[in-house]
Amino acid sequence: MSRLLSMLFSLFLAACGEMEDTQSGNTGTEDRVANRPLVVTSNYPLFFFASQIAGDAKQAPRIVLPSIGGDPASWVPTADQIGLLQSADLVLLNGAGYESWLDWITLDEGRLTNTTAGTTSQLIELKELPTHQHGPAGEHAHLGTAFTTWLDPRLAMEQAGAVAVALERLVPDQADSFRDKLSGLQSRLTELDRELADTFAALNGQPILFSHPVYQYLQRRYDLNGVSLHWEPDAEPGISAWIELQKILQQHPAAIMLWEEVPLASTSARLADMGVRSIVFRTASNRPGHGDYFDVMGGNADRL
Amino acid sequence: MSGAWYLGWRYLAFHKFKSAILIASITLMLFLPAATRVLVSDSAAALTARADRTPLLFGAAGSPLELVLNSLYFHAGKPSAITADKLDQLQATSLAKFIPLNTHFHSRDNPIVGTTLEYFSFRGLELAGGRLMGMLGECVLGAGAAARQGVVSGDYVVSSPETVFDIAGVYPLRMKVAGVLKPTGSTDDAAVFVDVRTTWVIQGLGHGHQDLAKPGAAAGVLGRKEGVITANASVAQYAEITVDNIAEFHFHGRSDNFPLTSVIAVPPDDKSATLLRGRYQSNDEGLQLVVPATVLNDLLDTVFTVQNYVILGLAMLGMATVAVIVLVFLLSQQLRRGEFHTLSRIGASRIYIGLLIASELAFVFIGSLLLALSLIIVMKQYALQILQSFLTL
Numbered sequence: 001m002s003r004l005l006s007m008l009f010s011l012f013l014a015a016c017g018e019m020e021d022t023q024s025g026n027t028g029t030e031d032r033v034a035n036r037p038l039v040v041t042s043n044y045p046l047f048f049f050a051s052q053i054a055g056d057a058k059q060a061p062r063i064v065l066p067s068i069g070g071d072p073a074s075w076v077p078t079a080d081q082i083g084l085l086q087s088a089d090l091v092l093l094n095g096a097g098y099e100s101w102l103d104w105i106t107l108d109e110g111r112l113t114n115t116t117a118g119t120t121s122q123l124i125e126l127k128e129l130p131t132h133q134h135g136p137a138g139e140h141a142h143l144g145t146a147f148t149t150w151l152d153p154r155l156a157m158e159q160a161g162a163v164a165v166a167l168e169r170l171v172p173d174q175a176d177s178f179r180d181k182l183s184g185l186q187s188r189l190t191e192l193d194r195e196l197a198d199t200f201a202a203l204n205g206q207p208i209l210f211s212h213p214v215y216q217y218l219q220r221r222y223d224l225n226g227v228s229l230h231w232e233p234d235a236e237p238g239i240s241a242w243i244e245l246q247k248i249l250q251q252h253p254a255a256i257m258l259w260e261e262v263p264l265a266s267t268s269a270r271l272a273d274m275g276v277r278s279i280v281f282r283t284a285s286n287r288p289g290h291g292d293y294f295d296v297m298g299g300n301a302d303r304l
Numbered sequence: 305m306s307g308a309w310y311l312g313w314r315y316l317a318f319h320k321f322k323s324a325i326l327i328a329s330i331t332l333m334l335f336l337p338a339a340t341r342v343l344v345s346d347s348a349a350a351l352t353a354r355a356d357r358t359p360l361l362f363g364a365a366g367s368p369l370e371l372v373l374n375s376l377y378f379h380a381g382k383p384s385a386i387t388a389d390k391l392d393q394l395q396a397t398s399l400a401k402f403i404p405l406n407t408h409f410h411s412r413d414n415p416i417v418g419t420t421l422e423y424f425s426f427r428g429l430e431l432a433g434g435r436l437m438g439m440l441g442e443c444v445l446g447a448g449a450a451a452r453q454g455v456v457s458g459d460y461v462v463s464s465p466e467t468v469f470d471i472a473g474v475y476p477l478r479m480k481v482a483g484v485l486k487p488t489g490s491t492d493d494a495a496v497f498v499d500v501r502t503t504w505v506i507q508g509l510g511h512g513h514q515d516l517a518k519p520g521a522a523a524g525v526l527g528r529k530e531g532v533i534t535a536n537a538s539v540a541q542y543a544e545i546t547v548d549n550i551a552e553f554h555f556h557g558r559s560d561n562f563p564l565t566s567v568i569a570v571p572p573d574d575k576s577a578t579l580l581r582g583r584y585q586s587n588d589e590g591l592q593l594v595v596p597a598t599v600l601n602d603l604l605d606t607v608f609t610v611q612n613y614v615i616l617g618l619a620m621l622g623m624a625t626v627a628v629i630v631l632v633f634l635l636s637q638q639l640r641r642g643e644f645h646t647l648s649r650i651g652a653s654r655i656y657i658g659l660l661i662a663s664e665l666a667f668v669f670i671g672s673l674l675l676a677l678s679l680i681i682v683m684k685q686y687a688l689q690i691l692q693s694f695l696t697l
Contacts, residue, residue: 076550076551100551104439104501105438106421106437106438106439107421108421110401
C-alpha cells in the first residue's frame with residue numbers, strides 16, 4: 001500500500017514538474033495531436049511575456065521554459081534540452097549575448113527570434129573586458145554586452161513586442177488575440193516602470209552598491225548612483241573583497257547594497273556594521289518559487 | 305527440321321572456343337553503344353534531378369561548373385571560398401532561405417559537409433538511427449559513409465589532415481556520430497555532416513584549451529602582463545569537443561571572415577528568385593550566382609555531343625566486326641565443304657544444309673543479344689553508383 005502511495009506521489013510530482021515547465025499541463029503527445037506550435041524560451045521573463053501574450057486558449061502555442069538550475073545566463077543545455085530546442089517551432093532569445101550556448105549548439109536559425117534585435121542601440125556594452133593572447137592573432141578581448149535587459153521595463157516592453165510579433169508570425173490566426181494581450185501586458189509593465197521610478201526617486205541619488213554587475217539597465221533607467229562589485233550571495237567575501245569595499249566606500253559612501261538573492265547572514269551583519277543595508281532585488285531571470293514576474297518585481301520595490 | 309537445329313547446336317557446342325569468341329564479339333558490338341546511351345541518359349537524369357532541386361547557388365567568382373559539382377556532389381575539386389559575412393548579407397535580403405556549405409575537409413574518403421539543420425529538411429534526408437547533430441563536434445553520417453567507416457551512432461570519426469607536411473597545422477578533430485541517415489542513392493550517402501562551425505574548428509579557426517587564468521595552466525603560460533596572458537606552445541589543445549570542455553572552445557578573429565564554399569538559396573517563389581538573380585547577376589564583390597540546372601545542362605550538352613561521337617565510332621567498329629564475322633563464316637563454309645558433301649551423300653538436301661548454317665548463326669546472334677541485354681540491365685541498376693564513383697573520387 002505504501003509502495004502504491006509512493007508511486008502515486010511520484011507521478012504527482014512528475015506531473016507538477018511538467019506543469020512547472022510548461023504553460024499548461026498538456027503532454028507533448030497531446031500537443032502534437034492538437035497541432036499546438038512549440039515555443040521554447042531561454043529565461044523566465046521571456047517565458048512570462050510569451051505565456052501572457054499567447055494566453056491559455058486551446059490552440060494557443062505551447063510555451064516552455066526548460067528546467068534550468070541556477071542562472072539561465074550560465075545555462076549549459078543537456079542533450080535532451082538540445083533536442084527540445086531543435087524540435088521547437090520558435091525559440092525566443094533574450095539576445096545581448098545572454099545565450100552563450102548559441103555559440104556551440106546547432107539550431108535552425110530560421111526558428112530563432114532575438115527579442116532585443118530591434119533595440120541594439122539601447123544595449124549597454126561592457127567596458128571592463130579580460131584580454132588574452134595566444135597564437136599569431138595577438139592580444140584580444142571578447143566583447144561583451146550587459147544582458148539583463150528586462151530590468152528596464154521600457155526595454156522589457158520592446159522585448160514583449162518582439163515576442164508578440166514572433167508569435168503572430170508563427171500563428172497568424174491568433175494575431176488579434178496576441179495584440180490584445182500584449183496591450184494588457186505593456187500596461188502592466190508601464191505601471192511597474194512608474195512604481196520603480198517612484199521607489200528609486202525616493203533615494204534622492206544617494207550612492208548604492210550592486211553586489212554583482214547585473215543591474216546596468218536598472219541603473220541607467222532610474223539614474224542610480226551605483227557601483228558594482230563581484231560578490232556572490234552564497235559565498236563569504238574574502239579579505240581582499242572587504243578591503244576593496246572599504247576603499248570604494250571612501251569614495252562612494254553607499255548605505256544600500258542590492259543583492260540578487262539573500263546574502264549570507266554573516267555578510268549582511270558585517271555590511272550592517274559598516275553602515276550598508278542589504279536589500280534583495282531579484283532579477284527574475286529564472287522561474288520564481290512563488291508568484292510571477294510582477295510579483296517578483298513588486299516584491300523588489302516593496303523591499304526598497 | 306529439328307535435326308538441323310540439333311546439328312547446329314552440337315556444332316557450336318563442339319567448337320566452344322570459336323563460338324565464345326563469336327558471341328563475345330557480337331555482344332560487345334551490341335552492348336557498348338547501348339550502354340553508353342543508357343549510362344549517359346541515366347547519369348544526366350540523376351545529375352539534373354539534384355540540380356533541379358537546388359534553385360540557386362552562391363559562391364566565389366570562378367568556374368561555375370566547379371562550384372556546382374563541389375556544392376551538389378562534394379566533388380574533390382575545391383572552388384575558392386567566400387566569407388561568412390556574405391551569408392549575412394544574403395540573409396538580410398529576406399528573399400530566400402539560405403543554407404551555407406563548407407565542403408573543404410574529409411574524414412578518410414568521405415567529404416565533411418559543414419552546414420545547418422535546414423540542409424536535412426531541404427534535401428529530405430531522414431535519420432535511420434540516432435539524432436541530428438546537437439553541438440559542435442558532433443556529426444551525422446550518410447548511410448554509405450557509416451558503412452564504409454563501420455560506425456554507428458555513438459561511435460567516433462576523425463577528420464583527416466589536409467596535408468601530411470602541415471606538421472604544426474590543423475589537428476584532426478575527433479567527432480562523435482550523433483546519427484546515421486537512411487540511404488538516399490545520392491551523394492549525401494557518402495557525406496559526413498557537421499555544423500558549419502565545426503568545419504571552422506577543423507580548420508583551426510576555433511579551438512579549445514585549458515583556461516590559462518587557472519593555476520593548473522601555469523606550465524602553459526609564457527607570460528602575464530597587465531591582464532594579458534600569453535600562452536606558449538605547450539598548451540594542450542582538445543582534439544575532441546565534449547560537454548565538459550565545450551565552454552573552453554572559442555574562435556579567433558571575426559567570424560565574418562570565416563570561409564564558406566557556397567550558399568544554397570531556396571526562394572519561396574519565382575518573384576523572389578528573380579529579384580535575387582537580378583541583384584546578384586553582375587556582382588563586383590567576388591560573388592557569383594548560378595542556377596545549377598543551367599550549369600549542368602551546359603555540361604550535359606557537351607557530354608551528349610561527345611556521346612554521339614563515341615556512338616558513331618562504336619557503330620563503325622560494329623560494322624567492321626560484322627564484316628569480320630561474315631568473313632569468318634564464309635571461310636568456315638570453305639573449311640566445312642567435306643562435312644557438307646558428306647551430309648549431301650547421306651541424303652541431306654541443300655535447304656537442309658542452309659538451315660543448318662542458319663541455325664548456327666541464329667544461336668550465336670540470339671545468345672549475344674540475350675547476353676547484351678542482361679549486361680545492360682545490370683549496368684542500369686548500377687548506373688548511379690558508377691556515376692558517383694566518378695564524381696566523388
